Amino acid sequence: MEFNPTRPKWAQIAEVIRKRIATGEYPEHHKISEVRLEEEFGVARGTVRKVTAALREEGLIITTQGMGSFVAERGGRKRG
16 A cells, blocks of 8 residues: 555554445454554554554444454444
8 A cells, every 4th residue: 555645644544444344345343453454554553553543433443452353333333
């Protein structure tokens, strides 16, 4: 992926993951691996953690300590 130098990398990666969730490429309960994201996008762990934090805040993923992050159930989205 070529990054737009005018936008933070984490925001661009989050956009890609949002699209994958929306299209069903990443279905409910799909594991979001930080290591795989680091490798795929060639970024540091801190960048990936910003991605997962943003997606968690939006209610798109849930993170369970010791298990990892997973795509949230559609009905489980965070409400206003």
